[in-house]
Amino acid sequence: GQQLNQSPQSMFIQEGEDVSMNCTSSSIFNTWLWYKQDPGEGPVLLIALYKAGELTSNGRLTAQFGITRKDSFLNISASIPSDVGIYFCAGGVGRGGSQGNLIFGKGTKLSVKP
Amino acid sequence: GAVVSQHPSRVICKSGTSVKIECRSLDFQATTMFWYRQFPKKSLMLMATSNEGSKATYEQGVEKDKFLINHASLTLSTLTVTSAHPEDSSFYICSARGSGPGELFFGEGSRLTVL
Numbered sequence: 001g002q003q004l005n006q007s008p009q010s011m012f013i014q015e016g017e018d019v020s021m022n023c024t025s026s027s028i029f030n031t032w033l034w035y036k037q038d039p040g041e042g043p044v045l046l047i048a049l050y051k052a053g054e055l056t057s058n059g060r061l062t063a064q065f066g067i068t069r070k071d072s073f074l075n076i077s078a079s080i081p082s083d084v085g086i087y088f089c090a091g092g093v094g095r096g097g098s099q100g101n102l103i104f105g106k107g108t109k110l111s112v113k114p
Numbered sequence: 115g116a117v118v119s120q121h122p123s124r125v126i127c128k129s130g131t132s133v134k135i136e137c138r139s140l141d142f143q144a145t146t147m148f149w150y151r152q153f154p155k156k157s158l159m160l161m162a163t164s165n166e167g168s169k170a171t172y173e174q175g176v177e178k179d180k181f182l183i184n185h186a187s188l189t190l191s192t193l194t195v196t197s198a199h200p201e202d203s204s205f206y207i208c209s210a211r212g213s214g215p216g217e218l219f220f221g222e223g224s225r226l227t228v229l
Contacts, residue, residue, distance in 0.1 A: 033217070042120070042207045042220035043158070088157060090218075102218055106157045 003027075006089050006105030012113040013079045021087060021108040022073040029091035032065050032072040033102065037086045046087075047074070084110050116142045116212045120221030127198055128229055134194045135224045137208030143188035144210035148218070149181070152205045164191040198228040 006023045013019055023032070031050055035043035047058050049065035049072060056063055062075045072091075076083055086109050090102040117140040127133050137147055145166045150158040162183050163171040170183035180202075182194040191210075195202050205225050209218040 031217075035220070040205075040223065040225065042118075042209075042223040045217065045219060048217055104157045109155075 004089060004091055004103055004105040006108055008108055009106065010109040010111065012111050013083070014113045015080060017079050019076040019079050019083070019110065020073060021089075022071060023089035023091070023105045024071040025091060025103075026070065027091075028069040029093060029103075030069070031092035031102075032063070033090045033092065034061075034063050034072070034074045035088045035090065037088060037107075039085075043088055079110075081112055084112055086110070116140075116210070116219045118144075118208065118210050118219045118221045120208055120224050122224060123222055124225045124227075126227045126229065129199055130197055132194055132196045133198055133226060134192055135206055135208075135226075137191045137193070137210070137221050139189045139210045139219075142210075142212070144191075145188060147185060147191040147208055147210045149183060149191070149193050150207045150209070152207060152223075158207060161193075166191075195226065198226070200228045202226065203228045 004023050004025050033048045034046045036046055037043040046061055047056050047063040052065055052069045053067045054065040060077045065072055086107045088107050089105040092102050119138045119140055121136045125133055147164040149161045151161050152158050160173050161176045164183045164185040166185045166188050172178045185191040203226055205223050207223045208221045212219050
């Protein structure tokens with residue numbers, strides 16, 4: 001079945017650093033979404049991407065829908081302590097009204113450098 | 115974004131009892147909701163797709179008699195874990211489709227602990 005490879009699995013950040021993570025797949029997706037999950041909470045949608053090549057920002061977050069439709073990246077600029085959490089990418093195959101299930105990456109855990 | 119609310123957020127029950135978890139879309143109608151299970155430090159595992167007014171569609175390996183899903187209205191889906199056992203202890207999360215293609219909005223999750 002379809003799978004997403006999300007990397008890195010975990011990373012440590014220092015406040016002020018830029019962070020980058022990505023998801024790749026051997027399958028084509030029509031939608032890419034990025035979520036953040038805090039401990040004990042449900043995932044919260046950060047950015048949704050609908051077109052190949054699309055680059056979208058949400059504050060300090062920027063995500064791109066790869067031109068091949070098989071990958072996406074998420075960048076966080078000038079990280080702050082509250083950026084800590086687990087970030088999930090998700091690929092969707094539905095179009096328009098046919099909103100299919102999402103395939104989730106395994107997550108990237110962001111922690112603060114001690 | 116759309117708001118999805120789950121209740122209860124935490125529940126502890128004895129082995130053999132049944133537990134019901136509610137998932138509500140607060141400011142939009144959701145004809146389709148999804149139920150996930152998440153193990154510690156793992157990604158979300160889709161359990162079933164809940165369709166308003168019809169039977170849920172379960173993923174392979176998920177027991178439909180164990181995890182009863184009812185989607186009785188456009189704003190409410192429930193997951194009942196029947197005859198719960200300690201191995202059913204987990205974090206259960208629901209989601210509902212938003213208006214954008216492929217958008218999903220998640221509930222806060224429900225932590226089930228079976229003693």
